[in-house]
Amino acid sequence: MEADLPRSIHQLQQQAREVRRDILKMIAAAGSGHPGGSLSLVELLVALYFNILRVKPEDPRWPHRDRLVLSKGHAAPALYAVLAVRGFFPRSKLEGLRRLGSELQGHPDMNKVPGVDMSTGSLGQGLSVATGMALAARLDRADWRVYAILGDGECQEGQIWEAAMAAAHYRLGNLTAILDWNGLQIDGPTERVISLDPLAAKWEAFGWQVRRVDGHNFPEILEALDRKAAPADKPLMVIARTVKGKGVSFMENRSEWHGVAPSPQELEEALGDLENGAKEGAC
Amino acid sequence: MKATREAYGEALVELGRQDVRIVALDADLSKSTYSAKFAQQYPERFFNLGVAEANLIGVAAGLAACGKIPFASTFAVFATGRVYDQIRNSVAYPALNVKIAGSHSGITVGEDGASHQALEDLALMRALPNMTVLCPADAPEARKATLAAAAWPGPVYLRLGRSKVPQVIPEEVPFQIGKGILLRAGGDLTLISTGIMAGPALEAAEILRGRGLDPRVIHLHTVKPLDRELVVAAARETGAVITVEEHNIIGGLGGAVAEVLGEECPVPLGRVGVPDCFGQSGKPGELLEYYGLTAQHIAARAEGLLSKFRA
CATH class of the missing domain: 3.40.50.920 (Rossmann fold)
Structure with a gap:
């Protein structure tokens, strides 16, 4: 690992603020995108890419790297922003989000973006892919791990539960799924659209070890994802309670901000919110 | 007389012997698709995903993303139409090296009837960018097609049948993908x-x-x-x-x-x-x-x- 890693909690928090700014700016510049579910993921992705994942930004296809599948591919802006600050590609590229000819597609393309391990976008498919990756690691007797990030609304897809069964059946101790449990989907609260509760009990019943964390609290995230503490013979599900639109007062917990870009004026207000949050020590 | 699906299973075993990257997956039909032949020889490289075809394709994609050469088999109706979006987004779009074998294609499935007779699988697979579509005539050609699919970089759909058919293509004719x-x-x-x-x-x-x-x-x-x-x-x-x-x-x-x-x-x-x-x-x-x-x-x-x- 690089000399400046792992980062301190304070450094991670600073990084998270920077990533939030980048997410908002890139979505505003693109004029479309998914701010809510990108902002809810920031601490999780920052924690993973700076303190958990074994990756080499200078060698994105390094065979022994840990893999990450962003199954909720619409949170691509969060992934792009984190990959950029982690050094996989220049931050200046972020301006290209969703533009014709840009590598930064609306949903992640593994063949275009350095550091993206799987193309995603159609919900429900990433956990299966991560399961296949974990099987590949086991066949190679390799010690790299696989991480899949799921949305909560995404767990309404039947394929998620097909993969949940298979990963437990094959006792994939090298697989960790992280559930971005922000409680909202496009049409409203998940519990009103199609209820998911009791989520933890469901995953446990499917044979997973379940850990619950505050998805914006770095010490809790790092403890849950500590690779030395991963279960040996079952997959791990980290259910992260998050706030959709986290960090921007007028976006927080509002499903309206699932897939709408802020106007220039709203962007200014949002960036101001982040500044104020920083002063108050929030986020 | 031999079914193309049987030749597929035998070719898988042949491939498994030559290359450790070859893995096989099935969705509870391994005896029918003959992937069971591979499972018997190379149990550690065979994954049965149960009656869960969407996951079958996704798991194959993950294996391919990590350098394996997965052959995922089930009946052609389930291997294509049922999992069209999984093939489209997790295999064809990222151009992953997944081989999909659809057995029991066409009406020669017979008695199972319309629900099991894939009559649109070629159309579905053909419409996907990055996809190669193979449809061998007889058992010896199905063997050659399976070997060629393994050597071909990228997604391949291999259409196989249930019924025994006579050999039609002379043994010595070389099999080259894209050449009639x-x-x-x-x-x-x-x-x-x-x-x-x-x-x-x-x-x-x-x-x-x-x-x-x-x-x-x-x-x-x-x-x-x-x-x-x-x-x-x-x-x-x-x-x-x-x-x-x-x-x-x-x-x-x-x-x-x-x-x-x-x-x-x-x-x-x-x-x-x-x-x-x-x-x-x-x-x-x-x-x-x-x-x-x-x-x-x-x-x-x-x-x-x-x-x-x-x-």
């Missing part, structure tokens, strides 16, 4: 077949010869990329084309040939296949007869085409 095979020279019209219709197409040519015609017969084991050169030359040199496939006449071989000829060399064209309807239960032979996938019917269609346009 001239089975019979002739100048009056061309019969172009894919899959197990190569045999009936050749028989139809004999019938037509008896009636004073000299048909050319071409077998296209690769539906995509289509051998445009061979198809266009045949149209130019013989002036009429009949396509023959155990598939809906929409979107499969007939569709592919019509697209090419419409652009390059429009000639009278007849499409023999299942006429845009679902199948039904019955014995494979009865169904082939019912839907007109016999040498007699192909010959009649050929004569009808010629009399319509050359009268």
Whole structure:
């Protein structure tokens, strides 16, 4: 690992603020995108890419790297922003989000973006892919791990539960799924659209070890994802309670901000919110 | 007589011996698809995903993303239509090196009936960018197709059948993805077949010869990329084309040939296949007869085409 890693909690928090700014700016510049579910993921992705994942930004296809599948591919802006600050590609590229000819597609393309391990976008498919990756690691007797990030609304897809069964059946101790449990989907609260509760009990019943964390609290995230503490013979599900639109007062917990870009004026207000949050020590 | 699916299973074992990257996956039909042969030889490289086809494709994609060469098999209806979006987004779009084997394709599934008779799988797979579509004629060719699929970089759909079929393609003919095979020279019209219709197409040519015609017969084991050169030359040199496939006449071989000829060399064209309807239960032979996938019917269609346009 690089000399400046792992980062301190304070450094991670600073990084998270920077990533939030980048997410908002890139979505505003693109004029479309998914701010809510990108902002809810920031601490999780920052924690993973700076303190958990074994990756080499200078060698994105390094065979022994840990893999990450962003199954909720619409949170691509969060992934792009984190990959950029982690050094996989220049931050200046972020301006290209969703533009014709840009590598930064609306949903992640593994063949275009350095550091993206799987193309995603159609919900429900990433956990299966991560399961296949974990099987590949086991066949190679390799010690790299696989991480899949799921949305909560995404767990309404039947394929998620097909993969949940298979990963437990094959006792994939090298697989960790992280559930971005922000409680909202496009049409409203998940519990009103199609209820998911009791989520933890469901995953446990499917044979997973379940850990619950505050998805914006770095010490809790790092403890849950500590690779030395991963279960040996079952997959791990980290259910992260998050706030959709986290960090921007007028976006927080509002499903309206699932897939709408802020106007220039709203962007200014949002960036101001982040500044104020920083002063108050929030986020 | 041997089913193409059986040759597939044997070829998998052969591949497994040669290359440790070969892995096989199935969705609770390994005995029917013959992937069980591989499972028996290489249990650690075989993954049964149960009755969960969407996950089957996704897991295969993950294995391929990490350098394995996965062969995922189940019945063709489930291997294509049921998991179309999984193939589209997790295999074809990222161009991952996944081989999808759909057995029990077409109406020769027989008694199971329409729910199990894939008649649109070629059309579905052909419409996907990055996808290669193979449809071998007999067991020896199915073996060659399986080996070729493993060596081919990128997604491949391999269409296989349930019923035992005779060998039609001479053993020594090399299998090259994208290259059709001239089975019979002739100048009056061309019969172009894919899959197990190569045999009936050749028989139809004999019938037509008896009636004073000299048909050319071409077998296209690769539906995509289509051998445009061979198809266009045949149209130019013989002036009429009949396509023959155990598939809906929409979107499969007939569709592919019509697209090419419409652009390059429009000639009278007849499409023999299942006429845009679902199948039904019955014995494979009865169904082939019912839907007109016999040498007699192909010959009649050929004569009808010629009399319509050359009268």
